[in-house]
Amino acid sequence: MRAKRIALTTALLGAFAVCTLAASVASAGVDHDRPGSILIFPKVVSSATRDTTIRISNTGNMTNQVRCFYLDGDTCGTIDFDLSLTKQQPTQWDVSNGRTVNLLDSFGSSGAGLDPGLIPAQGDFEGSVVCVEVVDDVPVAQNKLKGEAIIRDVTGGDDRNTSAYNAVAITSGTGSGTSDNELVLDGDEYAQCDTVHRVDFIPDDSPGLDPVLGETSSVVTNVTVLPCDLDFSRRAPTSVVLNATLWNEFEVQTSGPDTSFSCWASFSIDPASLNPATTFATVEYSASSPVVMVVESFHSDTGLGVSGSAARNVHTGGAASTSSITLSATP
Amino acid sequence: MRTQILRTAAIAGLALGVGFATGAPASAQSVTTDEAAGYVVFPRIVSDANDIFSTGTEIDTVIQLTNTAADPITVHCFYINATGTCSTGTNTAGSPAAECLTVEECVGEGATCDPQWSAADFTIVLSPQQPTGWVVDEGLSVPAPGDGAIPPVNTDYFVGELRCVQVNDDADATPVNSNDLQGEATIYEVSGSTVDVRSYSATGVQAVLEDGSTQNNKVMCLGGRDDAGGDCVEDDLGDGDDREYAACPAKLVVGHFFEGAFVGNNNSAATALTLSPCTADVATVEPTGLVVQFLVFNEFEQRMSGATEIDCVETVGLSELGLVFSANVQGTLAGQTHLRPVDSTGAGRGMIGLVEEALGGAGLSVSHPNGIGEGGVDVVEYVFPLTP
Known part of the structure; x- marks a missing residue:
């Protein structure tokens, strides 16, 4: 029936x-x-x-x-x-x-x-x-x-x-x-997820810090990543390595640090490798397997002791590959 | 046997549906907020860095624009100024441009507050992979090895949009068939005790032919082909995709809270839509007027409808569109609204938009509407230089 x-x-x-x-x-x-x-x-x-x-x-x-x-x-x-x-x-x-x-x-x-x-x-x-x-x-x-x-x-x-x-x-x-x-x-069956993602961000050690809030400010940009390979049936986490390539406003390209995680990750962009740090920068993440991302920035006025946040979706770099989502069995 | 028939029926039904759905030609290029494009639009730019109307809040916008290519690119941009201006030439702030939010800021009998609809352009060069950014109130001298100067917006209070086109060079500024631009805007509202920030990705309109060639003219055909005479016409996709740019969506679908809805412990919700027609005549700065029909659904599956008009880029609060968007009328927190733009002939046109939501006591945020379908042929036309 x-x-x-x-x-x-x-x-x-x-x-x-x-x-x-x-x-x-x-x-x-x-x-x-x-x-x-x-x-x-x-x-x-x-x-x-x-x-x-x-x-x-x-x-x-x-x-x-x-x-x-x-x-x-x-x-x-x-x-x-x-x-x-x-x-x-x-x-x-x-x-x-x-x-x-x-x-x-x-x-x-x-x-x-x-x-x-x-x-x-x-x-x-x-x-x-x-x-x-x-x-x-x-x-x-x-x-x-x-x-x-x-x-x-x-x-x-x-x-x-x-x-x-x-x-x-x-x-x-x-x-x-x-x-x-x-x-x-x-x-x-379904569209492919991307492996390359690009994030424009304001480095938290940039000169002048937040371009609007000025000297008593900080900016932290948080990236959240979820693999497109998901196994809800066997609860098997997917391990992913993200290779980071950064560019500053002077077109100087640097690499890393890379990020490894399993299942899900949420981390702040590390601008340490930018040389030199500039007010604006771009990081490109190449993932070892397809992922989806969202970025959220936290802008703090350290003088006032308050902050505001903004999230946005991430640009993709046009490189996609196959993954799968396995749903758990139903009765 | 019976099971076999049922299975066959299921497969046939699915195959029929999927086959039909995927049979139509579809361009790989699109109007997108998550891929680089040859033409990017920031539909909401706001600046009031000096709080000229003494509201207690300073507002500014940071633009980030990045060349995603391994080669240098030239970018030609336009600020479209939609700031209201007092018809009497005088406002309560005494600012030179006599800006106004409403007629209340205007001085003089019979004053009206009308949008400026003016444009200002600039051209920059971005080196390979170069990111850049600027506060719109301040402008920027693009760091080497890039080149060019970005002027600050030209009024103390500014509301409008920014449109940027990837072009061949800074002497001619004709569009090229490439998709290398990505951009974001972050809007700040800073008061004496709070910092409220919201951010969105620019809407990118991708060039269909991605060979880097220079187009025929400064008439950009969105969803259509250039007939070589300077007109944009419909393209027969059956013999290949000869369109210059992807088509804007025919319909926008917006998820939102109803006005005054209490979300969690965060007080009442208020939503503003920024709508921008894809057709734009930057040469004459003649605003593109559209009628926007809307269908509103609440969580009871109940439907209501209405219509409004927009001229050029416009930001409108849902509460301004009538009680149909009131939580007290709809009775539920969440709504879904379909927006369909039509021109004076009733023909469908393309439109892009943004959704800004305020939750009292919690802050502001931005999301994008979803686009459905293709809105026909839209034309973006400009001259270079805009101001000799």
Whole structure:
């Protein structure tokens, strides 16, 4: 019975794609500018000072089922949950609190709206969220998901460490899709992830420090990286080496330091090798396997003792290769 | 047997859908915020470094622009000044350009506050892989081995955009078919006790032909080909992609909170959209007017719609677009809005944008709308030098 339902649903969905995907067809890609079938929020934080609101929208005119995973950056452990978004439905939740299913949520409250499903609260958390379009637990790419993460300052003080970025959206590939829990990001099933990323930044030992805040200031640029090789089934962390090449404003190229990590990493750009340091610089990261990145800069007025933050997505360098995301089995 | 039929039906359905969806020709080049491009747009530049209206907040923008190529490149840029100006020539700050945020800053009977729609240009050379950056209120002399001077914005209070084109040289400044520019903007709002910073990547419009050749003229065809007579026309993609640049999206999809929604413990939300038509006549600085139709969805899947007009680049708060964006009306925190620009004939046009969100007591942030579809042929035209 279940197989019948899955088959019929899949057939209908495939036929439906004639009407829906044709209107939004674009070259396959991993970017932040178009809806996709896999959404990745590389940096998700819930702590005493910051919380993350995840916002996901179904841009399609059919109900979209979504399977999401929290990936803990410390343990590489995962927790998954399911969402069901009606046509064009946006939804949101705070990572600290999750979202309950409550038909009696009051008008205007955080739970108001059609409940997308039970979303677990995370408490203290640092890691990523990955969401995949499915139909009856079978991955089916429709390219209808978009999302944003808003990392909010919750201290209530004078700091303004609130940042937002677009979810990394991975579109369907050029082939016929997948029918199992291994999503191959090879350009055929899904688009390939990039291995080269470029970040323009303000070195924290640059002359004059922050160009706007002046002498009593500092700038720290934080890079968060998640491998595109993800195994939620066996909880197997992927090891990655990032080779850094830096350029200062005098076109002087230097290398390193390189960064090695497993599973997930969030680190500050080390400008020590810049020679000399200039107010603006660029670093290019070449990864040993495909990754996604987001960057967040913290600008502090050390005289006032306050800071503000800004996040943005990272430019890619045009080099992509194959990886895979293995979903955990469903009952 | 029955299972086999079902499986066949499933595969056929999927194949039909995917096959149709992937059958249309698609250019590898696009309008993008995460890849280098030959034409980059910073749709939101703000500067009020001296707080001329005594709001208690100093505002400035830092631009970062990087050559990602292994060869030097020449870049020609335009500031488009959309700052309001008092029609009477006098504002309450007494500043020479008589800038205004609203008519309230204007002095004199019958005064109006109208956008300037003026442009200022500059040309720089960036050496291989050279990053550079500047505070828009201050400008920059590009460090060697790069070359050129970037002027400060030309009014004490400035709001507008920056558009930069990769060109052949600084004597002719005709666009080239290359995609080597990447850029970011960081907007600062500094008060006596807080530092609020938000950042976004420039929107890049990629040249389709990436051979480094020089184009025919200073008429840039976005989503169309140059007919060699200086006009941009639709291209028949069936015989190859002869477009000069990728097409701007036909529709923008914006995720946002409704106005006044309480997000976490962070007080009320307010969102501002910056919308910029892809068509731009920098030669005459004639603003491109568009009607923007919008469809708004809340978390109940309820839909409302409306329309507004924009002239050239414009920043508009969702609350200014009506109660349809009020959390008190919609009843949910999150919304999704589809924006579709059309011209005076009703034809679809291309548009890019930014989403700035303020969470009271927590700060400001920026995200990008998602683009869907292709908006037809847009034209960017300029002369060189802009001011002899």
